[in-house]
Amino acid sequence: MSWYKPADVGFAVRAYLGDVGYAARLFMRLLQTVGYALRRNALVRDQIHFLGNYSLAIIGISGLFVGFVLSLQGYYILQRYGSAEALGLMVTLSLMRELGPVVTALLFAGRAGTALTAEIGLMKAGEQISVMEMMAVNPIERVLAARFWGGVIVMPLLAATFSAMGIVGGWVVGVLMIGVDGGAFWSQIQGGVDVFKDLGNGVVKSAVFGVAVTFIALLQGYNALATPEGVAKATTRTVVMASLTVLALDFVLTAMMFTI
Amino acid sequence: MQRSKIDTWVGFFVLVGAVAVLFLALQSANLLSLSFQKTYAVSAKFDNIGGLKPKAAVKSAGVVVGRVENIAFDDKSFQARVTMALESRYAFPKDSSLKILTSGLLGDQYLGIEAGADDKNLAPGDVISSTQSAVVLENLISQFLYNKAADTSGSAPTK
Numbered sequence: 001m002s003w004y005k006p007a008d009v010g011f012a013v014r015a016y017l018g019d020v021g022y023a024a025r026l027f028m029r030l031l032q033t034v035g036y037a038l039r040r041n042a043l044v045r046d047q048i049h050f051l052g053n054y055s056l057a058i059i060g061i062s063g064l065f066v067g068f069v070l071s072l073q074g075y076y077i078l079q080r081y082g083s084a085e086a087l088g089l090m091v092t093l094s095l096m097r098e099l100g101p102v103v104t105a106l107l108f109a110g111r112a113g114t115a116l117t118a119e120i121g122l123m124k125a126g127e128q129i130s131v132m133e134m135m136a137v138n139p140i141e142r143v144l145a146a147r148f149w150g151g152v153i154v155m156p157l158l159a160a161t162f163s164a165m166g167i168v169g170g171w172v173v174g175v176l177m178i179g180v181d182g183g184a185f186w187s188q189i190q191g192g193v194d195v196f197k198d199l200g201n202g203v204v205k206s207a208v209f210g211v212a213v214t215f216i217a218l219l220q221g222y223n224a225l226a227t228p229e230g231v232a233k234a235t236t237r238t239v240v241m242a243s244l245t246v247l248a249l250d251f252v253l254t255a256m257m258f259t260i
Numbered sequence: 261m262q263r264s265k266i267d268t269w270v271g272f273f274v275l276v277g278a279v280a281v282l283f284l285a286l287q288s289a290n291l292l293s294l295s296f297q298k299t300y301a302v303s304a305k306f307d308n309i310g311g312l313k314p315k316a317a318v319k320s321a322g323v324v325v326g327r328v329e330n331i332a333f334d335d336k337s338f339q340a341r342v343t344m345a346l347e348s349r350y351a352f353p354k355d356s357s358l359k360i361l362t363s364g365l366l367g368d369q370y371l372g373i374e375a376g377a378d379d380k381n382l383a384p385g386d387v388i389s390s391t392q393s394a395v396v397l398e399n400l401i402s403q404f405l406y407n408k409a410a411d412t413s414g415s416a417p418t419k
Contacts, residue, residue: 045266045267045270046266048270048273048274049266049269049270049273052270052273052274052277053269053270053272053273056273056276096284154273156277157273157274157276157277157278157280157281158277160277160280160281160284161276161277161280163280163284164279164280164283164284165280167283167284167287186287189287190287191368195285199284199285203281
């Protein structure tokens with residue numbers, strides 16, 4: 001493979017386009033499984049339990065500590081300009097608009113996305129997927145759909161938990177430890193945060209990230225080579241691709257939401 | 261349908277998420293302050309609105325009685341035309357006056373409405389005529405310097 005040989009370049013482009021097309025088709029087929037997921041909602045419930053409940057601790061604790069740090073750092077900058085009361089607003093807006101959705105998505109990719117990839121990859125390695133196809137059970141419906149919709153439902157809830165914990169953390173450090181006036185802390189937040197513009201856009205962001213991270217995890221698992229090495233590589237690719245996709249999508253979404 | 265332990269835990273998780281969203285909406289974004297009261301529109305012209313923005317509060321005696329709806333420039337009188345929505349449950353006399361005020365040193369600007377003494381009340385579509393513009397820091401400083409200069413030139417040189 002060398003970049004100056006037209007044939008190699010052409011082959012690489014064709015292979016890449018093939019991958020993109022395969023991913024897009026899988027995505028469309030996943031979107032069409034809404035009805036199946038609603039009929040078999042016990043499967044989705046199990047996935048919400050697996051993806052959500054077990055991620056709750058890491059998300060909550062991370063949110064709390066991000067809030068602590070934001071509050072500490074923000075205080076030293078804001079008090080230089082004599083506006084330490086705006087601390088709460090700064091913490092809340094950064095959490096709701098950016099850190100909540102993005103950090104949650106990154107943690108979710110590491111905590112739940114890898115588990116999804118490894119699980120599906122090992123199912124493939126153990127030929128469970130082939131067996132399903134032989135029994136005329138559609139693995140995309142039976143295996144992937146519940147996991148996909150579970151992840152999509154779980155992400156916004158986790159992001160909201162993260163933001164709420166972060167604000168509580170910011171309040172603990174800002175008001176209880178540093179001694180910013182509590183009334184000013186909350187009133188600045190309430191005066192400066194808009195329900196639709198800030199909170200609503202944050203929820204939309206986290207839902208988009210949920211779709212992206214879950215889909216990438218499922219795609220990598222479903223495409224994994226059916227060997228131990230293949231599953232390991234697929235898990236790594238999930239983390240790398242999901243993180244990069246989340247950061248890139250975040251930039252695009254922010255540009256669309258907050259600059260107009 | 262059979263209820264299992266997982267149902268309980270999933271319910272717990274969804275509840276935690278819902279509580280978080282509610283906390284964000286009520287405590288932070290102040291959803292309750294979005295008033296769904298009936299309002300009536302009143303407009304006013306200002307020489308200078310400073311940093312007033314749409315959605316800014318209209319306060320009387322410190323209580324929010326309405327919101328700024330729209331700010332436009334009138335190229336006939338070269339003034340800013342501010343349209344605001346006052347809550348229908350509050351009535352103000354026709355000769356009430358408007359002031360642009362600032363909450364705190366660095367806070368947002370808002371409109372203060374001061375009640376007049378007229379018998380008739382403001383009706384939808386009325387224009388409030390007596391307005392006071394925002395305080396612009398540069399004007400204040402130049403005025404101060406100008407007065408200072410006038411003072412020193414008026415009095416005999418002290419040195």
